[in-house]
Amino acid sequence: MSKKMILYNFDPSSPVRAVKIVAKILGLELELRDVNLLEHEHLAESFLKLNPEHTVPTLIDNGFVIWDSHAICTYLIDKYGEDDALYPKDLQLRARCNQRLFFDAASLFPRLFACGYHVFFHGGTEITKDKTDPMYSAYEILEAFLAEDPFLVGNNFTIADICVALTLSYLVTYAPLKEDKHSKILAWLNRVDQTIPFFAEFNTKFKNNFHESVLSTLEKNKQI
Known part of the structure; x- marks a missing residue:
């Protein structure tokens, strides 16, 4: 380079x-x-x-x-990359990884964007059920992905885990995870934290700031 x-x-x-x-x-x-x-x-x-x-x-x-x-x-x-661990070259594993990435791009992130637009640009005063229901539907799919596997592509930690975990860290402000329904997701998020020792360095502060920003903006919108 x-x-x-x-x-x-x-x-x-x-x-x-x-x-x-x-x-x-x-x-x-x-x-x-x-x-x-x-x-x-x-x-x-x-x-x-x-x-x-x-x-x-x-x-x-x-x-x-x-x-x-x-x-x-x-x-x-x-x-x-020195190897293909994060993005497997095996065609079936790569296809699964791509599918999870497309799920992030086409399902998770648009839900996050729509709710953010509602709060920050349309003056939303609350997170309504029509916004959270699609998020919880997506969580059900994530639970299914993780039904028998520790990561989103079987036993392999990949970029799919990184991208989806980061999107999810913002989504949960709008639609909190529930221990009785999303135990596999919660365990997986902890696994991601443990797999990348610096993951929290890149995420925790921004996740907390986002949470506070959403709450303060909702409150501000109620006063307008």
């Missing part, structure tokens, strides 16, 4: 932090360039030319530009 890769960064973003975790596991150095989404810096003309979807994370690796956390993570492992 001739020079440090550039990552367009927004610390509170769970997808951004998924890329950072994978990079740290792989021993890669990233040059972080902060993009303040709250100040609409992602809509600047220069950033739109780089990434027309104007999303973070966005990565530049020696002139190659890629965005979407799942695409970035798989790219980094395929190019720089």
Whole structure:
């Protein structure tokens, strides 16, 4: 690698932090360039030319530009990983890993985004059942994924565990996990923490800040 890769960064973003975790596991150095989404810096003309979807994370690796956390993570492992442990080359294991990543992208994260939009941009004063029901339906699927396996791809800890765990850490503010219904998810989250010794470093502060921000915004919206 001739020079440090550039990552367009927004610390509170769970997808951004998924890329950072994978990079740290792989021993890669990233040059972080902060993009303040709250100040609409992602809509600047220069950033739109780089990434027309104007999303973070966005990565530049020696002139190659890629965005979407799942695409970035798989790219980094395929190019720089010493082995395929995090993203298996075995076709069936990779297919399962991809399916879990697509579940995160197509099911979990859209539910998180919709609820966040309701609270932070539409002045929502409470988390209504029509918002939490889809989240709990997704939790049932996660419980099924983990019915007989310690991780989302069988016995193998992969990037699917990283990405889904980070999304879930925000989702639970809106739809808390229940010990009697989600015991496998709770045990799995603890397993992820134990597998990556620095996972909490990349997640706990932001998870707590997010929780407090949602509660304070809901209260503020009630007073308007």
